[in-house]
Amino acid sequence: MKNRSNQQKKSDRSTSQGTSNIALMALSAVPLLMVLGNSMLIPEFPKIKSALDINQFQVGLLITLFSTAAGLSIPILGFLSDKYGRKIIIVPSVLVYGLGGIISGLGATLLDDSYLIILIGRVVQGIGAAGTAPIVMAMVGDLYKSNDRSEAMGVIEAANGIGKVISPVLGSAVALISWRALFFSYAILAIPISLGVFFLTQEPTHQGQKEKLSSYLKKILQIFREKGPSLLISLFAGMAVLFILFGVLSHVSDILEKEYNLKGLTKGLIIAIPILFMSSFSYLTGRYLKQKGKFFKIAIITGLTIVGSALFFLPFLKKPYIYVGILTIMGLGSGFVLTSVNTLVTSSTTSEQRAG
Structure with missing residues (x-):
C-alpha cells in the first residue's frame, strides 16, 4: 500500500x-x-x-x-x-x-x-x-x-x-x-x-492589485526623479547600440545585394552572424558580471568603444568578408552594453517598482 x-x-x-x-x-x-x-x-x-x-x-x-x-x-x-x-x-x-x-x-x-x-x-x-x-x-x-x-x-x-x-x-x-x-x-x-x-x-490564482494607473505612473516618475540621469544614460546607451547595429545591418544588406549580388538565404546567413555573436556574448557577459556583481559601467563603456571603433573603420573597408568581421565586432560590443544596461536598470528599482 x-x-x-x-x-x-x-x-x-x-x-x-x-x-x-x-x-x-x-x-x-x-x-x-x-x-x-x-x-x-x-x-x-x-x-x-x-x-x-x-x-x-x-x-x-x-x-x-x-x-x-x-x-x-x-x-x-x-x-x-x-x-x-x-x-x-x-x-x-x-x-x-x-x-x-x-x-x-x-x-x-x-x-x-x-x-x-x-x-x-x-x-x-x-x-x-x-x-x-x-x-x-x-x-x-x-x-x-x-x-x-x-x-x-x-x-x-x-x-x-x-x-x-x-x-x-x-x-x-x-x-x-x-x-x-x-x-x-x-x-x-x-x-x-x-x-x-x-x-x-495555467496561471496561478491572480490577486489583482488595487493601485490606480495614476499612482503607478507617479511611481515611475519618482524612480526617474531619484535615479533619472543614470537610468537615462543607461537606456540611451542601449538604444544607441541597437540603433547603430540595425542601421548598419540595413546598410550592409543594401551593399551586399547591389555591389556583390548576394541575395536570399546567403545574405540572411551573413546578417545572422553578428546577431549570433551579440546574443552569445550577451549571455556570456551576463553570467560573468552576475558572478562578479560589478564592472557594469566598465562593460558599457568598453562596449560603446568597440561599437564606435568598428563604425569608424566601416566606410574604409570594401570587402564582403571584412564587412562580416566588422559587424561581428559590433555584435560583440553590443553584447557588452545590452546585458549591462539591463542589469543596471533592473537593479535600480525595487521588486515592487519593477512589477509589470
Whole structure:
C-alpha cells in the first residue's frame, strides 16, 4: 500500500513536470515571435525600399515606429497585467501583433501607395509586442519557484536569442515568396502561439492589485526623479547600440545585394552572424558580471568603444568578408552594453517598482 502511494506521488510529480515543460515551451514561443518583428525585415530592406520608392530614412521608420510604440506601451500593459492577470494580456497582445502584420500586408498587397498603411500596421504590431516578452517574464516569475525560476528564465532568454539569430534567415526564406509575405507571416505565427499560451498554460490564482494607473505612473516618475540621469544614460546607451547595429545591418544588406549580388538565404546567413555573436556574448557577459556583481559601467563603456571603433573603420573597408568581421565586432560590443544596461536598470528599482 505504501509502495503504491509512493508510486502515485512520483506519477503526479512526473505529470506536473510534463505539464510545466509544455507550458514553458508555449511561453518561450512568445519572446521568439517578438524578436522576429524587426530582424526578419532587415535583409529585405532593399526590396522594400525599391518597391515602395522610399528613401533610407523612411525605411528606418519601419523599425523605429515599431520599437517606439512598444516602448511607450510596455508600462501600460505591465500595469494591466498586474491588475487583471498575465495571460489575459499576453494572448490578446500576440493577436494584436499578428493583426498589425495583416494590416501592413494587406496595405502592401492592395494599395499602390501603401507606405502609410504599412507604418500604421507596424505601430499596431509594436503595441502588441509590448504585451509579449516582458509580461511572459513576469508570468514565469509567478509560475516557478525560486529553485526552478532561474532555469525557466534561461529557457525564455534562449528562445529570445534563437529568435534573433534565425530571424534574418527566416526573413530571407519567406521573402523568396514575396517581401509582402513577411508581414503576413507574423499573423500566421501569432495564431498558434496565442492558442498555445491560452490552452497550455495555467496561471496561478491572480490577486489583482488595487493601485490606480495614476499612482503607478507617479511611481515611475519618482524612480526617474531619484535615479533619472543614470537610468537615462543607461537606456540611451542601449538604444544607441541597437540603433547603430540595425542601421548598419540595413546598410550592409543594401551593399551586399547591389555591389556583390548576394541575395536570399546567403545574405540572411551573413546578417545572422553578428546577431549570433551579440546574443552569445550577451549571455556570456551576463553570467560573468552576475558572478562578479560589478564592472557594469566598465562593460558599457568598453562596449560603446568597440561599437564606435568598428563604425569608424566601416566606410574604409570594401570587402564582403571584412564587412562580416566588422559587424561581428559590433555584435560583440553590443553584447557588452545590452546585458549591462539591463542589469543596471533592473537593479535600480525595487521588486515592487519593477512589477509589470
